[in-house]
Amino acid sequence: MAKEFSRQHEVVYYECDMNGNMTLPTVISLAIQVSETQSNELNRGSEYIHQHGVTWILTNYHLEITRLPKVDEQIIVTTKAEEYNKYFCYRSFWIRTLSGEELVHIQAVFGLMNIETRKLSRVIDEIIAPFESQKITKIKRFGKLEKIVIGESLPYRVRFFDIDSNLHVNNAVYFHWILDVLGRDFLTSYVPKTITIRYDKEVEYGNEITSVVEKINQDQVMCTRHAIMLHEETCCEALIEWKELSK
Amino acid sequence: MAKEFSRQHEVVYYECDMNGNMTLPTVISLAIQVSETQSNELNRGSEYIHQHGVTWILTNYHLEITRLPKVDEQIIVTTKAEEYNKYFCYRSFWIRTLSGEELVHIQAVFGLMNIETRKLSRVIDEIIAPFESQKITKIKRFGKLEKIVIGESLPYRVRFFDIDSNLHVNNAVYFHWILDVLGRDFLTSYVPKTITIRYDKEVEYGNEITSVVEKINQDQVMCTRHAIMLHEETCCEALIEWKELSK
Structure with a gap:
């Protein structure tokens, strides 16, 4: 144990x-x-x-x-x-x-x-x-992340303090990019219920990444698909299921 | 006491x-x-x-x-x-x-x-x-902050998570803007020795601020003057004295 x-x-x-x-x-x-x-x-x-x-x-x-x-x-x-x-x-x-x-x-x-x-x-x-x-011998998986069809996006430059003492972008920083792109109106109306995130490729200091998001309504549930793109390459993908924030 | x-x-x-x-x-x-x-x-x-x-x-x-x-x-x-x-x-x-x-x-x-x-x-x-x-009756002051003459700058958009639960930009966020504009080469060559910072005016969610910096060499000591500008208005000013980082 x-x-x-x-x-x-x-x-x-x-x-x-x-x-x-x-x-x-x-x-x-x-x-x-x-x-x-x-x-x-x-x-x-x-x-x-x-x-x-x-x-x-x-x-x-x-x-x-x-x-x-x-x-x-x-x-x-x-x-x-x-x-x-x-x-x-x-x-x-x-x-x-x-x-x-x-x-x-x-x-x-x-x-x-x-x-x-x-x-x-x-x-x-x-x-x-x-x-x-x-x-264990098994490799555990956490659900498939589908590609974005039509997304909105914002650019983010990797800043000096985004790089931690392990010399790569701290994994909490991706949550900033993934969420911030949704904007205040969305983020004061919904709270996340489940999040699945996969880190594919490191980004580096000075890179300008694009945070792409697509909103999808699955059976009355608001979901968002996310990708952190460096040029044509996907560096990180995520799926978030949201619930409405009780006012 | x-x-x-x-x-x-x-x-x-x-x-x-x-x-x-x-x-x-x-x-x-x-x-x-x-x-x-x-x-x-x-x-x-x-x-x-x-x-x-x-x-x-x-x-x-x-x-x-x-x-x-x-x-x-x-x-x-x-x-x-x-x-x-x-x-x-x-x-x-x-x-x-x-x-x-x-x-x-x-x-x-x-x-x-x-x-x-x-x-x-x-x-x-x-x-x-x-x-x-x-x-006490005295109002304490921490040194005068002189204006920038010729500066370099970078823009920063105020992000959702920069606003804390007090509904204004958390004061630690200004340190991100003030330091990041200096770039990696500078920030891996120097460490701050003294910092004086004054907050003049609140910035708001969605504002795009400009972080302006001027490097000045005072008696062999590297100093930087900083201003966080919203359009023509100064929101925050700082003076940092640096020492070379021992490799």
């Missing part, structure tokens, strides 16, 4: 959008911070990982959002590196209220990238042993 | 730039988070403040940076609401190592804004009493 790790957190105003809900980039950053703290406590911090010539990369997220944490709320963030196979590690995160109500469940897929070759490395047993994850 | 409040924090990779140093937007966000936690523990959280029809606004920062916190480092963030006069509250923040070495000292000036009129309100005794700040 994989080791669980939790941290309490108080939601402050600048972590929240104009609806008073925690922003998705903050949800993701907070989750990652808790897993980093667990890694450090198990002596598997980035220094240790880098000694093996590798760094963590994130390939997929799937989020199920019952409701987003609210400004001034106390929450508990829990994580567990549940399973792994030859190339991928599957980690879950839960955000809950103090009374145990589940607000957000995140499933994340990580891999190890060789720092020199920038290629995916096999999972190194020594790195993940202390998390007590279960070894 | 004002009440001191501290929190320990472990610096994680996505809080750091490609130099491995904590980003200034994170330094500012972390400081504010610690003062929010103190306010909540003294029952002076935003809910209480809003009941008085006001919200905190930030008018100035002055930062003295000995060195920026590094990825994986353990730091202690301390804050104290030291003094106040009729309209302004003066709060300091210190970031220190576990052994007490001072890394960053921030002096911040806050005021209370009436939520309806958007005008500065007098400091309300009931709000600040539990911080045990000293009442």
Whole structure:
């Protein structure tokens, strides 16, 4: 049974959008911070990982959002590196209220990238042993992401602070691009219910990417398909299912 | 003697730039988070403040940076609401190592804004009493900010997540605009030593601001003057003194 790790957190105003809900980039950053703290406590911090010539990369997220944490709320963030196979590690995160109500469940897929070759490395047993994850042979998938037919778009330039100390665009930054393109009227009318996101290709400092979105109404449910494009190349794709925000 | 409040924090990779140093937007966000936690523990959280029809606004920062916190480092963030006069509250923040070495000292000036009129309100005794700040009559100033003569610039659109739950652009966002315009070559060659920043006028969602910068060499010291412009109007000004980054 994989080791669980939790941290309490108080939601402050600048972590929240104009609806008073925690922003998705903050949800993701907070989750990652808790897993980093667990890694450090198990002596598997980035220094240790880098000694093996590798760094963590994130390939997929799937989020199920019952409701987003609210400004001034106390929450508990829990994580567990549940399973792994030859190339991928599957980690879950839960955000809950103090009374145990589940607000957000995140499933994340990580891999190890060789720092020199920038290629995916096999999972190194020594790195993940202390998390007590279960070894599986299956490769888990999180639903197919269909292509956009007709989209609207906005350009975004990759900024200096979008690049983190791992020297690539922090994965929370893609949530900024994917959501911002929808505009205020949409983002104050709807909140995300489920999100599936796949990272395909790294973008670099100075790149001007295009965030493309297509709105589709599936059985009365508002859905949006997203692509982060660098010229003709797709760098990231996502599907979001929305629910109307209760006023 | 004002009440001191501290929190320990472990610096994680996505809080750091490609130099491995904590980003200034994170330094500012972390400081504010610690003062929010103190306010909540003294029952002076935003809910209480809003009941008085006001919200905190930030008018100035002055930062003295000995060195920026590094990825994986353990730091202690301390804050104290030291003094106040009729309209302004003066709060300091210190970031220190576990052994007490001072890394960053921030002096911040806050005021209370009436939520309806958007005008500065007098400091309300009931709000600040539990911080045990000293009442002063003096208005403190942090050096004059001279105008830019010839600058370079880049445009930035105010994004949805730049607006926080107080419904204005979070003050850490200005640090993104002010620094990003300098570009990677500069930001991987220099680190800030002192920063003086003044917030003059709010910008709004959808505004396209221009971040203007002028480099000046004063007695062998690299300095940059900054302005955040909305059309012809100056919304924010700053002066940064830099030191060369040791490779």
